[in-house]
Amino acid sequence: MNKKKTPLLLLCIIGLIIPQMTFAWGMTGHRVIGKLAEMNISQKAKNRINKVLDNTSIAMVANWGDFIKSDSTLAYTAVWHYKDIPSGLTREEFDKQALTKDDGQVVYQVLRLIKELKSHPNNAMDLKLLIHLVGDMHQPLHIGHPEDKGGNMIKIRWMGRETNLHSLWDSGLIDMQQLSYREYADYLFRTQKFALPVFQQSMVLDWAWQTYEAAQIVYNSVSDVKNPFYYDYKYRALLENCLSDAGDHLAIVLNYLYGK
Numbered sequence: 290m291n292k293k294k295t296p297l298l299l300l301c302i303i304g305l306i307i308p309q310m311t312f313a314w315g316m317t318g319h320r321v322i323g324k325l326a327e328m329n330i331s332q333k334a335k336n337r338i339n340k341v342l343d344n345t346s347i348a349m350v351a352n353w354g355d356f357i358k359s360d361s362t363l364a365y366t367a368v369w370h371y372k373d374i375p376s377g378l379t380r381e382e383f384d385k386q387a388l389t390k391d392d393g394q395v396v397y398q399v400l401r402l403i404k405e406l407k408s409h410p411n412n413a414m415d416l417k418l419l420i421h422l423v424g425d426m427h428q429p430l431h432i433g434h435p436e437d438k439g440g441n442m443i444k445i446r447w448m449g450r451e452t453n454l455h456s457l458w459d460s461g462l463i464d465m466q467q468l469s470y471r472e473y474a475d476y477l478f479r480t481q482k483f484a485l486p487v488f489q490q491s492m493v494l495d496w497a498w499q500t501y502e503a504a505q506i507v508y509n510s511v512s513d514v515k516n517p518f519y520y521d522y523k524y525r526a527l528l529e530n531c532l533s534d535a536g537d538h539l540a541i542v543l544n545y546l547y548g549k
């Protein structure tokens with residue numbers, strides 16, 4: 290009897306642990322961003338990227354950056370996904386901090402990968418990481434504050450479950466919409482603006498600053514968490530701006546790297 294009980298107990302423990310692990314934007318969020326980028330890039334970029342990704346779609350490789358964190362030989366990439374920055378900085382102070390490699394590296398790594406891919410566009414690993422990290426850079430709490438580890442330390446109750454503010458913005462609010470990634474991407478493609486200017490390096494810091502400002506709104510939203518439906522009503526527009534900006538910005542970068 291005991292032999293049968295142990296695996297069941299283990300499964301229960303694993304079941305309790307897994308929802309607490311943060312996967313950044315969650316599976317659906319990253320795929321929505323990848324799909325939106327795919328819908329916006331030029332045909333030439335699409336063809337070239339298809340070859341590098343061996344016919345896998347941008348949406349379906351968009352979560353790979355999170356999967357590899359559990360491979361001990363690639364665990365060093367875990368700090369590439371975020372950048373914790375203290376609140377209240379001026380734009381000038383922010384730019385300086387954003388590029389440092391302590392307390393996370395997402396801005397630094399996005400710029401580095403763009404540079405690497407410009408000279409080595411066939412590096413599939415770099416491309417998959419870039420797709421993922423441009424997405425992460427637009428999750429407000431991936432440019433959150435160091436004292437609460439980007440909202441991970443801010444415990445909340447959401448839909449009767451213990452979770453944290455970071456996780457709510459990775460996946461809780463997205464999952465509440467009950468849309469597949471394709472349905473969500475289709476909806477955002479029809480309702481949001483996609484500008485697609487020519488890429489310039491300085492844009493990456495502008496995008497990070499925009500996320501830093503969005504993070505402030507998310508931090509101030511905690512008192513509304515107790516009513517999930519009101520929270521959804523009040524903050525879904527911000528969530529959808531972040532997702533569609535991420536798709537737009539990823540398309541700008543991919544057009545720059547593969548559009549010629």
Ligand SMILES: [Zn+2]
Nearest residue numbers: 313355370425
């Ligand atoms: Zn990530």
